[in-house]
Amino acid sequence: MSRPHEFEILFDGTPLPCRDGWTIGAALTAAGVRSWRTTRHGQRPRGLFCGIGICFDCLVTVNGQPSLRACLVPANPGDDVRTQEGTAR
């Protein structure tokens, strides 16, 4: 069966619309979400910054695996995306 062009992913339990070929970062941005992580020391919110895998600001937990770059990870139907505190290690 071919993949649907449009599907949903979960962000902290809430379904967000997503298109095939989007990264997790693109899906969150399209839904108006601007941050999905807090920093280790100052607990400051962070989201997308460089958009190309350079800065590591966009770290996120996907399907239980922490510290993945949201701007690089392709979204898949039903992905369970969660905010993360610090480096969550």
Add this chain to the structure above:
Amino acid sequence: MTEHRVDLAVIGAGPAGMAAALAAAEAGTRVAVIDAGVRPGGQYWRSPAPGAGPFRPATLHHGWRRFTSTDTRLTELAGTGRVLRLAGHHVWSILPAGDEWSVHCVLGAEPRQHGTPAPVTVHARRLVIATGAYDRQLPFPGWDLPGVITAGGGQALLKGNLVVAGQTVVVAGTGPFLLPVADGLARYGARVAAVIEANSPLAFARFPRAVLGATGKLGEATGYAGRLLRHRVAVRHRHVVLRALGTDRLTGVLVGKLDRAGRVRAGTEREIACDVLAVGWGFTPQLELPLQLGCATRVDVDGSLVVTVDEDQATSVAGVWAAGEATGVGGADLATVEGRLAGLAAAASFGADEVGDDRALRRRRTSLRGFASAMHQVYPIPQVMLERCSDETLVCRCEEVDAGTIRRAVVELGATEARIVKLLARPGMGWCQGRVCGFATACLTARHAGRPVAEADLRAFADRVIAAPTPLGQLATWPGDEPPAGDGG
């Protein structure tokens, strides 16, 4: 582990790498073209996956036909076995092995993700480095607020996903690249509240020869300016962003106008409401691989560290050529020309019989480089951004080091070199390994030490033992005693 053996490995499949691979392959060389990205084209020709929506290249791209014809030729040559196209391959290390290089790659869109394919090693007798660049950043209060993104990041989100970064966007920084970013966002439905450009294109009048040598470049910029006018986007020259406003996300920016001396003119500060700020101050070449290989570097007109190359794009290391932004930021046209010359030179080193007359290419490179040099002088880093960098301003976003900590390391602890500041105050020691704050830390260190930025300051933030973050398990083949800390995880 999978292994491939080729004559030439080209690292990077942007405009420079694609041109190099095609030129070398057409001259008879067996080439592997390796790129971290899942689709070819690099930053300039980044394209969305088919599912992302209807994509009309003309709305976002220049020279798209050059891309598709190069891409088609490479695919044809891949069919004959002459070219090996390796997408989603992040090169993290290149080591000499006898008379070859071993190019070590980790795979996947995000190689740290579980379930990515096993690592790959490409053995090659020659290398072309075409790793491009990333946005150069300067710190200012609030630049770490969610909603502040890089200009290139906004462009990548749009070109790669057809997603606009926000509803109301301010595009800021310096350089002609701000115009296509603003134009793309406006075309795809964002309201671009303003383009805040620190310099003025009128300064091109000082470089008539450079401009005449590359007339197409100015035409491109005029085209963007005209379209921005139609979208009612105000381009404010000699203005800078002073502060990003908001508590947990961006709500606006404070901007000010610069006077003749480059200071913020009193009474010109004003706020612009926006939910996204896309900011960039030129580009920083991506040099960890050429530095690993021991290639000589120099400081370019724009203050960036770049790989030194000769007339044939050869680096100081035998068997290694470099092309594109890695040898000096100059845009996609220059990258293409340099890539072609590098590919031809690498092919010629194998005794390729038909390399042809490349004099026209060399002339074109001279004029495009002349234009790039003028561009760097027209769009310099505004020193006022560094002057105004208050102690509380965050500099290193990863380790959360502020400008005061860097100042004290220099002024109170006597660390007058960026390398020592990095050890004492830890800027550039976190996840990104100084890719984002390295340039600014080098500038601030030199400033507090009362001297100009030196090549060593920039190198302190460009030398990295691993060029791409790697799942630690995959470093089992690491040749030293233990894998270096920092990038793994």
